Amino acid sequence: MDKVKAKKHLGQHFLKDESIAKDIADTLTGNGYSKVLEIGPGMGVLTKYLLEKDIETWVIEIDTESVGYLNAHYPKLHGKILSEDFLRYNISNSFGDEPFAIIGNFPYNISTQIVFRTLELRHRIPEFSGMFQKEVAERICEKKGSKTYGILSVLVQAFYDAEYLFTVDEHVFNPPPKVKSGVLRLIRKENFHLTVDEKLFFTVVKTAFNQRRKTLRNSLKTYNLSDNLKEDSIFDLRPEQLSVEQFIELTQKIAANGV
Numbered sequence: 001m002d003k004v005k006a007k008k009h010l011g012q013h014f015l016k017d018e019s020i021a022k023d024i025a026d027t028l029t030g031n032g033y034s035k036v037l038e039i040g041p042g043m044g045v046l047t048k049y050l051l052e053k054d055i056e057t058w059v060i061e062i063d064t065e066s067v068g069y070l071n072a073h074y075p076k077l078h079g080k081i082l083s084e085d086f087l088r089y090n091i092s093n094s095f096g097d098e099p100f101a102i103i104g105n106f107p108y109n110i111s112t113q114i115v116f117r118t119l120e121l122r123h124r125i126p127e128f129s130g131m132f133q134k135e136v137a138e139r140i141c142e143k144k145g146s147k148t149y150g151i152l153s154v155l156v157q158a159f160y161d162a163e164y165l166f167t168v169d170e171h172v173f174n175p176p177p178k179v180k181s182g183v184l185r186l187i188r189k190e191n192f193h194l195t196v197d198e199k200l201f202f203t204v205v206k207t208a209f210n211q212r213r214k215t216l217r218n219s220l221k222t223y224n225l226s227d228n229l230k231e232d233s234i235f236d237l238r239p240e241q242l243s244v245e246q247f248i249e250l251t252q253k254i255a256a257n258g259v
Helices: 018-025 064-073 108-120 134-141 151-157 198-210 244-256
Strands: 035-039 056-060 101-105 127-133 160-168 181-188
Touching: 018 101, 018 127, 101 108, 108 127, 108 134, 108 151, 127 134, 127 160, 134 151, 134 160, 134 181, 151 160, 151 198, 151 244, 198 244
Parallel strands: 035 056, 035 101, 101 127
Antiparallel strands: 127 181, 160 181
């Protein structure tokens, strides 16, 4: 098997620039884990550089043609190729309770789902790095006050320190995507347990940004807040004006109101 054909329905765009692949592999710090899971390795351009590191590399790939290619070309991966869907696979089947990092050139059509799945597994994942569509990577790392600051920004940054690292042009892929890409790194915060009910926090953030042009007093009407609480100045703000810490404070106020 000489090469794998990129499949549009899987959102595959194979990176062909070796130096960029190495740069992405080098975003890993190795702190707090001894295993890394690469999502969607394709033909292994990034995998090659991960295998050079003093870390145990695993890959998860839904494309059976890619799985065949990896088995044929990367003997070091034998026994560490998961022919599974990361969004549905029970990772404990392979890693037990061990922490692991995530890395990849993520398919753009499921990249945000990969982030949300990572948040579900955050107690297992101290570090996450990889390539997204540029605007998605920027949105994840954005700070309050920006038009692109939103649900992803707040939920990710509640648990991870997010850093946008570098931009990647379209022409280094086969086939080239129609947009630029961006590489980011997430490092889990030392204290990643919130001081509020996490389920309520998630719903408050999502409800607020679903009507982002409105003030919180209007966008959070469904919580039937008391008149006294609605007089709090935080409800004069729109969601993009609140930091992660202020969203936690807001959730505390709503919880205290008896939600």
